[in-house]
Amino acid sequence: MTRADDHIIEQLELVSDRFDFLDALDGARLDKRDLTESLPHSRSTVDRAIRDLTAAGLVLDDGDYITSLKGRQFVSLFRTARDAVADVLELDSFVAGTTADYPLPVEAVVGADELMTGPRVSHPLDALGNRLTATNNGAFVLPYLPSQTFVDRCTSWLVDGHSCRFVAPESVITATWRTYPAFLETVQTVPDCELRVGEVPPFAIAQTTLDGVPHMTVVAYDDDARASCVIENTAERAVAWARSRVQSVWEAASPFDLNGAVSGDAPESYAGTASEAGSASPAPEPGFESATRLDGDSDSDSDSDGVPAESTRAESESENATDDADADSSVRGPPLPTTLQSQGFVRLSPTYFDRVGVSPPLACWRAGFDLGEVRVGYALDRERATEDARENVTDDLFSRLRTGNDLVVTGPPGAGKSTVCMSVACRWHEREQGPVLYRQSGRRDPFTATAHLGSYLAETSGRVLVVVEDATRNEANGIFELVREFGDDGRVTFLLDSRENEWRDGTLRGAARLESHRTQSIDVVSVPPVDARERTRLVDHFEATVGTRVDIDPDELSPSGGGDLDPDEMYLFFRRLARHAEPATGETAPTSLLDDIDSVYADLERVDDRLGVDVGVLVNLLNASGVGVSTPLAYALTESRPDESVVEDALDALERSVLYSAFDDGTDGERVRTVHETWSARFLQRLLDLESERRARRRFERCFDALCSLVDDDARQAVQSVFGGTADIVRTIENDPAAWGE
Structure with missing residues (x-):
């Protein structure tokens, strides 16, 4: 044993022997009289203890006695060690009789x-x-x-x-x-x-x-x-x-x-x-976890690729399993499990972008941008004013995420939160920072597979970015369990978005620690307002992407004529831009959001003032609720063959104003691109002004009844007859009618 070892042992023995003195002086200033009164020791014992502790540099004497920094740190270490030993002693009857190679640390x-x-x-x-x-x-x-x-x-x-x-x-x-x-x-x-x-x-x-x-x-x-x-x-x-x-x-x-x-x-x-x-074996005997000792050997070995042999799973994962087979897995990541795909997650990769493609730019400016369009540059990186100049929001978020900060982008509906998140995700992917998982809002299936995602993140190498839109909503807020679980893991970073009021006023039910982590450990970034400078940039970028010059002052496109745009005006700003660029359609640019809604309502009335408008209500209900618009669902409103033609005409009337079926992303042939959900919510509100409350209520009831009727075989068969049995959404409902009813 070395001299240094002897010194360590002497110090440990002193702290152990005199710990009650150090404990009493930790955070307190006492004299010998105080120590004698507070501890069960004689005055002579107190004198010896103080002398030894002072000589060892654990206690300072400046008239009264206090612990030194060394003494305080020794106290902390001793308490930790004492508590740890106490925990082990709680298991004394087990650990004392178990060999040291037992794999329990x-x-x-x-x-x-x-x-x-x-x-x-x-x-x-x-x-x-x-x-x-x-x-x-x-x-x-x-x-x-x-x-x-x-x-x-x-x-x-x-x-x-x-x-x-x-x-x-x-x-x-x-x-x-x-x-x-x-x-x-x-x-x-x-x-x-x-x-x-x-x-x-x-x-x-x-x-x-x-x-x-x-x-x-x-x-x-x-x-x-x-x-x-x-x-x-x-x-x-x-x-x-x-x-x-x-x-x-x-x-x-x-x-x-x-x-x-x-x-x-x-x-x-x-x-x-x-x-x-x-009937082959009885249940375990009461009082035991198992009455029979089972050995734990396994004769089965994994395939070379670790994929289950069942054909259905192999087929469902085959598309993702071949993504970027030759790419660096630390950048692209392993194939995404089917469970996570079914709950709305995608993994960005060249194959994914090839599959989804891009829509014509003019359609995107009308209906909103998707990941593919953001990646090719259709959307404009937002800027915000700073004290000295202007700052690129994507650059700022990208830099902060790279340092390991978890972020949430907040703003009112239609403010551009999702576009900002998509821009950051594409930047992360293009610069090969690591794998990117993205979940857009409006997925039919809620995110519940937290264990699967946690496993995937733990297995994935590289710096993983997980992006979840509308994270505070019930269908997505399971992500906060993983944000907290991986809070200290520098390999995983989370970027979320949330409506401003939902982030401010919402809570995660039954999870006080999750709520505390949400409010204290995730940095909030607000989407900047669209000021005059930003409007000019948007018009310039629009002209560049669409290839058409808009010969009009940006302030003339602003509904309020100046100042920052609110979300309603921002949507209308984009819409008027698109209509100025495509005058051949015969459309005139709306002067307000209500004018835009009234125009669509009038188009539906011209088709049929009952069924035609019902189709518009059902489509906007699906869109505003986040369920997603699959056109076969509209045919649930039909009661006869002639009704089918009315529904088709009503869907045509909604085309290029609410629906953009010609520009779907190819991931689901029945789900179509739509206007922002805010527009649909305003359409439903406006209906109460355009019609009597009773008439509007009956429309809502008919639409809800039609959707709920699809839990019945006859209703599903009627819709399938229109599509020759190929409507995927009807098959999905047929596989689990109870889930659709709920």
Whole structure:
């Protein structure tokens, strides 16, 4: 032992022996009399202690006694070490009898919220199952067969639409199939759940986010497969360890298919029907997590590419799986899972941009820009005035995101939030900063697959940018769980957008820590107003992209004639620009938003004052609500063959004013480009001025009834008859009528 080691030991022994003195002086100024009165020591003991502590530089004497900086730091270190040792001692009956090579690190133990061993351990996974309603996602590593109670709770939780990942050895999968076949079928059929088979550690791990707080549970077992130790921990180091451990087990495991597709082989252990399997083995004996020891070996190995063998998944992922096969994965990222695609996420890549294409620029200035059009430069990078000059908003956001700041772009509807986010995302992609995941607003399926996205982000190399529009809305606000979870991970950065009032006034229900993180850890950037200088830039950029000169002063295009544009005026500004550039259509530029709406209403009335206007109401309802406009839905209003012609004429009347079906992006042939949702909301409000309240209410009722009728077979068949059975939206409704009804 060196002299330096001797000195360290002497200092540690002194702090340990005299810690009560240091603790009393930490943050306080006391004399010897005070110390004698506050501590159970004699005056002579106090004298010796103060002399030793002063000589060691842990206490200062300036008439009174206080801790030095060294003393304060030693106190902090000693408290931390003492608390950590106390946590380990809580598990003494388990750790003292377990060999040192047991793969449970001290990080999982220190700072634990709950530590239990021996007789106090009773159905630990059952208790966790009872709390599943407080979380939207979870990941579970199971070395042994779980209990009936946990399986029942977990099954109900999955059926309610939550996302989850399971990893278990093949022996446990076999036992689960024999004991709980319905659970295994549920795991295989719900959309946001995935099961893998592989080797696991000798303890169970549950990684969840309960009431917005990342949470780790470890259940260790004795030689008889009885639960003997439980650790519940929300400390950052413990949660980080659990996330890393689960991820490593997940990556090493193979995807599982109930029909036997584990690495392409069909194990005999899964053969037979569910009813046959269900009678093959009894449930675990009460009081145990498992009454039978299962070994955890797995004979299955992953394919070379790790893709499940089932053909349906392979086909659905094939398009993304081939994206940029030769590109650097740290820039492009791995293929995006089907679950994330179905919930609105896309991964920017050359193949994606080739697939979506771009619309003619004039149509984009009417209907709004999509990612493809922003990438080719149709949209103008916004600028804002500063004290010295003007600043490019995209440049500013790009720079701040590169430093690791999570940002939200706020503004009123129609202010250009989404266009700003698209511009930043395309910049990130073009400059090869790393993979970009983008979720636009108005997706039919809400984002619930937080576990899948978290797994994808953990697996992806490079600096990942995740962009989510309308992030505070219910269908997207699951993203905040991941913003918090990856808050300290410099590899993942989030860019969100939100309506100004929703960000200011909204809250994330049942998640105080998420709400605190949202308001304190995400920097807010407001979309700048469109001032006179910006209007001139917009006109110049419009002329350059459309290839047509607009021989008019920008102030004449501004509805208010000067000053900053509000969102309504900004939309009208773009619309009047487009109409000035295309006079051959016979349109005259509207002088106000209401004039624009009244003109569309009159066009629909000329088609048919009942059914024609109903089509306009239904289309604008779908657009304003964010459901998305699929033209076959309008035919749900028909009651006869002649009605079909009226609907077709009404849709034609909406073309180039509300709908832009000729310029869809190719991702869904039935969903069409539309005006901004703000226009549709104003159309529905204006209807109450143009018609009596009773008449308008009846229109709304007819439209809602028509949409809801599609849960019935006869109504769907009637719509499909118009399209020869090819309407994809009707097929989607047919696959899950209950979800459409909700």
